[in-house]
Amino acid sequence: MVDSFRIGIAGLGTVGAGVIKILQTHQTMISGRAGCSVEIVAVSARDKSKDRGVDLSRYEWLDKAASLAGRDDLDAVVELIGGEEGDALELARNALDNGISFVTANKALLAHHGYDLAVLAEENNVSLMYEAAVAGGIPIIKSLREGFAANEIEAVYGILNGTCNYILTEMRETGRPFSDVLKEAQDKGYAEADPEFDIEGIDSAHKLCLLSSLAFGVKPDFQTLKAQGISHITAADISYAQELGYRIKLLGISRQIDGTIIQMVEPCLVSESSTMGAVEGVFNAVFVEGDFVGTELQIGRGAGEGPTASAIVADIIDLARGYKVPAFGIPALMLADANKGDPGEMESRFYIHLTVIDKPGVLAEITAIMRDHDVSMEDVLQRGRDPENSASVVITSHSTKQAEIHKAVAKIESLDFVVKNPTLLRIENF
Ligand SMILES: NC(=O)c1ccc[n+]([C@@H]2O[C@H](COP(=O)([O-])OP(=O)(O)OC[C@H]3O[C@@H](n4cnc5c(N)ncnc54)[C@H](OP(=O)(O)O)[C@@H]3O)[C@@H](O)[C@H]2O)c1
Structure with missing residues (x-):
């Protein structure tokens, strides 16, 4: 067990300032839970003069966030800059490479580079933590x-x-x-x-x-x-x-x-x-x-200063406790390439909203196309007639293959009485 767990924070906007607020407000409680004090050593953002509503005077200010990664007095770098490339990515790669754990709320970065960063974390025997990246305060x-x-x-x-x-x-x-x-x-x-x-x-x-x-x-x-x-x-x-x-x-x-x-x-x-x-x-x-x-x-x-910063601090506490877990639940090198299914084969009910010229025979033609594609209709609403003589036809279908309903709607869309792009939405039963 270490006496203190030392962190550097890059990015002092909504989430970064929130993290500092929590660490300052709950310092004693967090030390108790972490089993050691959590110490902010250095911080970085673009504009040193900006008032961020938190006292930064005790922390070393760095003009370049990237320099956090090269330090030997940090246990973790907390990245709250954002963006899938640029400084956030460079900081992640360099920190992990230098044996410093990395905590982030940056889902864009991880969606694009999560696998490589998880491999890098494991190669260097450190952690990649990202509780705040999905659904904010929900763990x-x-x-x-x-x-x-x-x-x-x-x-x-x-x-x-x-x-x-x-x-x-x-x-x-x-x-x-x-x-x-x-x-x-x-x-x-x-x-x-x-x-x-x-x-x-x-x-x-x-x-x-x-x-x-x-x-x-x-x-x-x-x-x-x-x-x-x-x-x-x-x-x-x-x-x-x-x-x-x-x-x-x-x-x-x-x-x-x-x-x-x-x-x-x-x-x-x-x-x-x-x-x-x-x-x-x-x-x-x-x-x-x-x-x-x-x-x-x-x-x-799912977002906002409090919930997101709360998730970041939870990750920091886990790291300070010495807790270590593979970023995606299993060793990164065991992560497989996803065997992607074809959404077109999925069966669901659908909602279709058509805007059509209001004239006889329209519904019959729509119904015939649906039938040709094996789409059976559950409900039909016909509403409104606007000054341009168009009306809304709203259909819900019984369960049908996505590929078939797409074909049927594409055919209906090409008919001359359809005056706007149709809206096609899946109906999910949860
Ligand atoms: N806000 C949310 O509710 C929320 C929720 C979940 C996840 N997130 C994620 O959390 C991260 C941060 O979001 P945020 O809302 O806190 O963003 P933000 O308010 O825009 O703050 C970004 C911070 O990064 C600093 N910054 C920008 N470029 C920098 C650089 N090159 N070097 C050092 N610092 C730099 C900015 O400095 P200045 O202040 O000096 O301009 C600012 O302090 C993002 O990845 C976001 O997707 C946010």
């Missing part, structure tokens, strides 16, 4: 790596992005369009100035890669994961979904089916009376299905 990394270690995991899925969940919740509650609510989310600080990663599903995909790796013992692989975001979801879709008893949620889903892994990030309909449907606002929810444990659920705040 899902530890749960999957340790709590569920006795199980073969069948699926892991959930709401992994609080910004999108906030936007979808606000759109449903207020009937306002996506662009209005996004602007409000940015004004309130829930969405980044550049919201692309959140609203296009990329942030959820980064997180899902890490969950898949832990759940199924495969290398994190962002490149082959196709993500769909929520920017095409309209207030009308949300309202029709509600009329049919559903809510729209951006879900990350990873399932093991017949030895293959199917990963997807897309907006889906879930029953409004389901637990998933009830997770609203900035909250995240992660479900894990294990063969012996059954289905488990954790709900909590």
Whole structure:
């Protein structure tokens, strides 16, 4: 047992300042839990003069974050800069190479370089920790790596992005369009100035890669994961979904089916009376299905200073206790390349929203195409007639292969009475 566990922190923004706040506020309690004092030795950010709401006077200031990696007085470097390449990656590689454990909240970095960094950590007999990278305050990394270690995991899925969940919740509650609510989310600080990663599903995909790796013992692989975001979801879709008893949620889903892994990030309909449907606002929810444990659920705040910094400090305490565990649950060199399943073969129910010229025979033609592709319809709504004489036709299907419904919708889209791009969403039964 060491007397003190010494860390350097790179990045003093929302999360970095939060980490310092927790370590200062709970110094005695944390020492007790860690079995030694946790000492911040040095910090780094871009602008030394910025007031970060925490007292930094006791710590050495470094203008270059990269220099943390070369020190011999640190047990861990905490990277809270962000970005999948650049200084964050350089710091990770150099710290691990120099035998310093690395703690991060940076899911983009790990989704792209997680495997190489995990190998590097093991080669140097140090740890790569990233509890804060997925679902903020929810300890899902530890749960999957340790709590569920006795199980073969069948699926892991959930709401992994609080910004999108906030936007979808606000759109449903207020009937306002996506662009209005996004602007409000940015004004309130829930969405980044550049919201692309959140609203296009990329942030959820980064997180899902890490969950898949832990759940199924495969290398994190962002490149082959196709993500769909929520920017095409309209207030009308949300309202029709509600009329049919559903809510729209951006879900990350990873399932093991017949030895293959199917990963997807897309907006889906879930029953409004389901637990998933009830997770609203900035909250995240992660479900894990294990063969012996059954289905488990954790709900909590997925981002923000407090929850994210809390997860970082939990990792620091684990390291200070001398705790050591492979980053993705098994030795990195045992991580397999994922045997990817074909999502087209997956069967689900679907929601289709078509905007069509309101004239006789339209529904008959749509129905014929559906029949030709073996898609049977469960519910049909016809709504509204706007000044351009168009109407909405909303269909829910019985369970059908994704590939078939895609073909059917592509054919319907090419018909001259269809005036807007159709919306096609999976209906998930949780
Ligand atoms: N915010 C959240 O709720 C949340 C949740 C989960 C995960 N994360 C992850 O946590 C990480 C940090 O996020 P954040 O929200 O705290 O970001 P942030 O508020 O933008 O802070 C980034 C910090 O990094 C510093 N920085 C930028 N480039 C640097 C460089 N080259 N060298 C040294 N410092 C540099 C900035 O310095 P200045 O302050 O001087 O400009 C700033 O202090 C990201 O990986 C993010 O994805 C964040």
